[in-house]
Amino acid sequence: MDASEIKKLIISSLNADTNTVEVSRKLEEEGISYNFSHNFGDKVLNKLFSAGLTINREVEFVKYMNFAFYRIALTGVAAIIVLLISIFLMQGSLSLNSFLGLSDSYDESIVCLLTGN
Amino acid sequence: MIKESYNITEEDELVKACLNGDKNAFGEIVNRYQKMVARTVKGMLGDSVFAEDIGQEVFINLYHSLSEFRGEAKLSTYIQKIAVNLTLNEIKRRKRFFSMFSQKANNEMHEFEIADHNSEESREASEIVNKALLAMDPKFRIILTMRMLQGYSTKETAEILDLPIGTVLSRLSRAQEQLRNILVKL
Numbered sequence: 001m002d003a004s005e006i007k008k009l010i011i012s013s014l015n016a017d018t019n020t021v022e023v024s025r026k027l028e029e030e031g032i033s034y035n036f037s038h039n040f041g042d043k044v045l046n047k048l049f050s051a052g053l054t055i056n057r058e059v060e061f062v063k064y065m066n067f068a069f070y071r072i073a074l075t076g077v078a079a080i081i082v083l084l085i086s087i088f089l090m091q092g093s094l095s096l097n098s099f100l101g102l103s104d105s106y107d108e109s110i111v112c113l114l115t116g117n
Numbered sequence: 118m119i120k121e122s123y124n125i126t127e128e129d130e131l132v133k134a135c136l137n138g139d140k141n142a143f144g145e146i147v148n149r150y151q152k153m154v155a156r157t158v159k160g161m162l163g164d165s166v167f168a169e170d171i172g173q174e175v176f177i178n179l180y181h182s183l184s185e186f187r188g189e190a191k192l193s194t195y196i197q198k199i200a201v202n203l204t205l206n207e208i209k210r211r212k213r214f215f216s217m218f219s220q221k222a223n224n225e226m227h228e229f230e231i232a233d234h235n236s237e238e239s240r241e242a243s244e245i246v247n248k249a250l251l252a253m254d255p256k257f258r259i260i261l262t263m264r265m266l267q268g269y270s271t272k273e274t275a276e277i278l279d280l281p282i283g284t285v286l287s288r289l290s291r292a293q294e295q296l297r298n299i300l301v302k303l
Binding site for chain 2: 027030031040
């Protein structure tokens, strides 16, 4: 069955009067089948009946957290690089004073700000 | 762990045996219905690493709620309802979680591995089906999964999704419209 025939078949499955059993059978003949891993049943029974039960959601939560951490870390690194570039372009160097927003020259306005005089 | 063959063939007897603590009887239920659950879960979520976890959760939920099964509907319908609810909840949860990040991340979660098919033609067919499914709105995707992969009638689809038949019929035509638009681009 070529791609256009597959597409027609899929679309026809949403006609109210289509024999959907026949559609799913044809698709399975075309190799469209879904299975879990070969030891799926054992995994389910282990989760249900083994003493050291690990809650599925916890594992999943850890997976999500790893994914989230990866995203956040990448975003953070990108932000730091942009910040460094912008400081360099604005201040002309990457000295401590540049980071603090202070120029190398003495600025008496800072003294005034700190001392109040 | 699961026995190769089980002597109980009737569904209600299997359920009773499970309720009496027969682990092998539950193993038989898992054996009988795992393919059906795989079609729903993987059809809806794609063949991702999370789909199998949800599949396991379906049977764990079934085990814990088996005492509530009154036998008015078929066991397959009961399992299918659990599978649909858990899958739709998972989609909602993913949407909430990944909306905090980027659309790219969301798409990455939907990536699926194409099963090892024998021919190029069948691989292409799988790609079309999977891409079409994942591109659809979840409320239409579930209708397509029930019809195309499970082979359910309109009445059966309505029963499993707890929707009036009129609603299913209206979703069928809207889903078909969306599907046509998606398939044109594939």
